[in-house]
């Protein structure tokens with residue numbers, strides 16, 4: 001702990017690219033720094049939401065040297081080495097690893113190098129358990145990283161339960177939901193994004209990294225079915241492996257003129273408030289941070305009844321849920337919601353209220369800080 005007072009010195013490791021875990025980790029780093037803690041972010045490049053300069057928030061790039069022998073450069077080892085260096089140079093109290101593979105493993109290695117006084121907290125975000133950690137190549141090391149961390153959190157009750165079930169572990173997993181900056185994500189519309197609207201036509205929106213799990217092509221299909229009877233427009237924000245397929249499908253189905261593919265956008269908070277409904281039809285989501293950001297902007301959400309989404313979206317209150325197993329259910333629920341514009345607006349208000357009530361930064365941040373302190377009170381084992 002910082003000698004002058006009880007401010008903490010925290011290392012945070014995350015993926016820097018578009019994706020919920022990196023966004024959440026960076027927002028957490030900023031919030032902790034704003035509270036006066038000293039925060040050191042480690043990643044192979046600066047995370048997308050990292051501000052240019054904050055007095056007590058530092059970024060350490062992790063270099064991964066090429067070597068002819070290395071067909072796969074060992075990033076996990078370079079990260080562990082950098083973590084150990086930063087921990088010693090800046091007398092870190094703890095490393096908070098976001099996403100189990102490889103960040104948590106690297107942090108445990110760093111702790112082995114530096115000494116047990118350095119604590120390791122791991123936050124599980126979702127695909128690190130459900131897709132990557134589940135793969136037989138990584139399953140054992142994922143379980144090891146969960147068991148050996150000093151503290152483990154999961155972003156939803158569903159993910160905590162899924163982790164216990166998948167790995168048969170009984171270790172305590174603290175549920176700490178994701179949070180949202182309610183000043184940045186608000187109902188303030190942005191003039192440029194307003195231009196996406198056409199008259200009274202409802203504007204639908206989707207934001208993701210366009211991975212298969214997001215089911216963006218299924219979304220385009222459902223949208224095409226709905227606009228055959230009910231006019232609407234769809235804005236798709238993000239980039240990823242399924243973008244090309246989604247664009248081609250939009251043309252094939254004759255709805256390309258009704259869908260705007262905007263690519264990756266740094267300031268989604270300027271676009272989201274223009275939406276009448278946010279769509280997240282994923283195969284599962286451990287939490288659904290993009291949906292929470294939409295809710296904070298006063299936009300109701302239609303999501304799949306899968307993973308942690310029913311914890312976030314309350315059917316009939318802040319949006320709707322459709323069943324993945326029921327063919328055509330996404331289109332059916334979407335059409336029904338669009339036909340009740342007043343109800344949709346009321347759900348948008350309620351969505352913002354829920355975001356304020358449950359997911360505001362001041363509500364969630366103390367839970368992380370309390371966990372840091374309780375872990376630091378544990379004897380160095």
Ligand code: GMT
Nearest residue numbers: 019020021125126127285286287288289
């Ligand atoms: O959604 C992704 O594919 C990205 C992934 C990540 O790790 O960056 O997101 C996961 O973590 C987010 C932040 O906690 C959650 O809001 C997302 O629901 C979760 N994604 C999945 O579970 C598919």
